[in-house]
Amino acid sequence: MTTETATPESKIINGVDVTRMTETIRAIKSQPEIADFQFRASNTWVDGGENKIEVGNFYGAGAEQVREKPFNLTADEPPVLLGKDKGANPVEYVLAALSGCMTTTLAYHSAAQGVEIQGIESDYEGDLDLKGFLGIDPEVRKGYKEIRVHFKVKTEADKEKLLALAKNSPVFDIITNPTPVKITIETA
Amino acid sequence: MTTETATPESKIINGVDVTRMTETIRAIKSQPEIADFQFRASNTWVDGGENKIEVGNFYGAGAEQVREKPFNLTADEPPVLLGKDKGANPVEYVLAALSGCMTTTLAYHSAAQGVEIQGIESDYEGDLDLKGFLGIDPEVRKGYKEIRVHFKVKTEADKEKLLALAKNSPVFDIITNPTPVKITIETA
Numbered sequence: 001m002t003t004e005t006a007t008p009e010s011k012i013i014n015g016v017d018v019t020r021m022t023e024t025i026r027a028i029k030s031q032p033e034i035a036d037f038q039f040r041a042s043n044t045w046v047d048g049g050e051n052k053i054e055v056g057n058f059y060g061a062g063a064e065q066v067r068e069k070p071f072n073l074t075a076d077e078p079p080v081l082l083g084k085d086k087g088a089n090p091v092e093y094v095l096a097a098l099s100g101c102m103t104t105t106l107a108y109h110s111a112a113q114g115v116e117i118q119g120i121e122s123d124y125e126g127d128l129d130l131k132g133f134l135g136i137d138p139e140v141r142k143g144y145k146e147i148r149v150h151f152k153v154k155t156e157a158d159k160e161k162l163l164a165l166a167k168n169s170p171v172f173d174i175i176t177n178p179t180p181v182k183i184t185i186e187t188a
Numbered sequence: 189m190t191t192e193t194a195t196p197e198s199k200i201i202n203g204v205d206v207t208r209m210t211e212t213i214r215a216i217k218s219q220p221e222i223a224d225f226q227f228r229a230s231n232t233w234v235d236g237g238e239n240k241i242e243v244g245n246f247y248g249a250g251a252e253q254v255r256e257k258p259f260n261l262t263a264d265e266p267p268v269l270l271g272k273d274k275g276a277n278p279v280e281y282v283l284a285a286l287s288g289c290m291t292t293t294l295a296y297h298s299a300a301q302g303v304e305i306q307g308i309e310s311d312y313e314g315d316l317d318l319k320g321f322l323g324i325d326p327e328v329r330k331g332y333k334e335i336r337v338h339f340k341v342k343t344e345a346d347k348e349k350l351l352a353l354a355k356n357s358p359v360f361d362i363i364t365n366p367t368p369v370k371i372t373i374e375t376a
Contacts, residue, residue: 075288
C-alpha cells in the first residue's frame with residue numbers, strides 16, 4: 001500500500017513484491033479504511049457507436065492517487081453492428097477486463113502462497129444473442145448468455161488450486177454476481 | 189446486419205443508420221440464427237499485474253467476421269497496488285466497458301425511436317473494498333460494492349425516457365445480473 005520501490009530484501013514471486021503485499025495486509029488490518037478504493041472513468045460520445053473513454057485518477061490507500069496522465073481508450077462497433085470499428089466494442093471490453101483481472105489475480109494470489117508461475121495465456125469467448133438488445137424477444141437477455149475461459153498456465157501447481165486462486169478475481173465477482181449500478185441523468 | 193455502406197436513401201439519426209437497423213431487425217425476425225454472436229479476447233501475462241490483451245475476429249450475422257488487424261490493450265495495476273501502471277487496471281476496464289455500452293445503447297435506441305441526441309458525456313465511479321480481494325474479511329465482496337453513473341445528455345427528450353433506453357445496454361445487464369463464467373485450466 002506504500003509507493004516505495006522494492007528494497008533489496010523484498011521477496012519477489014511472479015513479479016509481485018510479496019513483502020510489500022504482506023505489509024499491505026498488515027496495514028489494512030490495523031487501519032481498515034485504507035482498503036477503500038474508488039475507481040473512475042469518463043466517457044464522451046463521438047457519433048453512432050464511437051466513444052472516447054478516459055481513465056485517470058482514483059482514490060485509495062487513504063489518499064487521492066494522481067496519475068501523470070490518463071489512459072485513453074476508444075470503443076466502437078464493427079460495420080456489421082452499424083459502426084466504424086475504431087476500437088473494440090463494449091462487450092469485448094468486458095472480456096478484456098475479465099482476462100486482465102483473472103490473470104493478475106492468479107499471479108498475485110499464487111505469489112502470496114509461494115506458488116511460482118512461469119507463464120499464463122488465456123482465451124475468452126462470450127455468447128450474445130442480439131434478439132435481446134434489439135428487443136425482438138423479451139425472453140432473451142441483453143448481455144452474454146455465457147462466457148467461457150480457458151487458461152494455459154506454466155507452473156508446477158495443480159489445476160484445482162489454480163482455479164480456486166483465479167476465482168478471487170474482482171471482475172469475476174462483478175460478472176458472476178449482481179452488482180448495483182445507480183444511474184442519474186441531466187439534460188441540456 | 190449487412191456490410192453495405194449507407195445509401196443516399198438511408199435515414200441517419202445520431203450517426204446511426206436507422207434504415208439498416210430496421211432491415212437488420214426484419215432479417216433477424218425471418219432468420220433468428222443470424223442474431224447469434226460470439227465475441228472473443230485472448231490474454232498473455234507479462235509479469236506481476238501487467239498483461240496484454242488482443243481483441244480480434246468474432247462470429248456474427250451467420251459468418252466469421254474478420255478484422256484487418258486486432259485491437260491491442262494493456263492492463264496493469266498502479267504502484268499502490270504493486271504494479272507499474274502501464275495501463276488501466278481490470279476494474280477500470282469494467283467502468284470503460286459499461287460507459288461505452290450505455291452510451292452506444294442510448295445513441296442506438298434513441299435513433300430507433302427517432303429521438304435526436306446532440307451530445308452525451310458520462311462519469312463512472314466504482315467503490316471497491318480491498319479487504320475482499322485480499323481475503324481479510326470474508327463478508328466483503330471482491331468486486332465493486334456499487335457503481336454510480338451520471339449522464340449529461342444534450343437532447344430535447346426527457347430524462348425518464350433516456351434512462352429506460354440506456355438500460356437496454358448489454359454490459360449493464362452483464363454487471364447488474366449474474367452471468368455464468370465457465371473456466372477450464374490446463375497446466376504445462
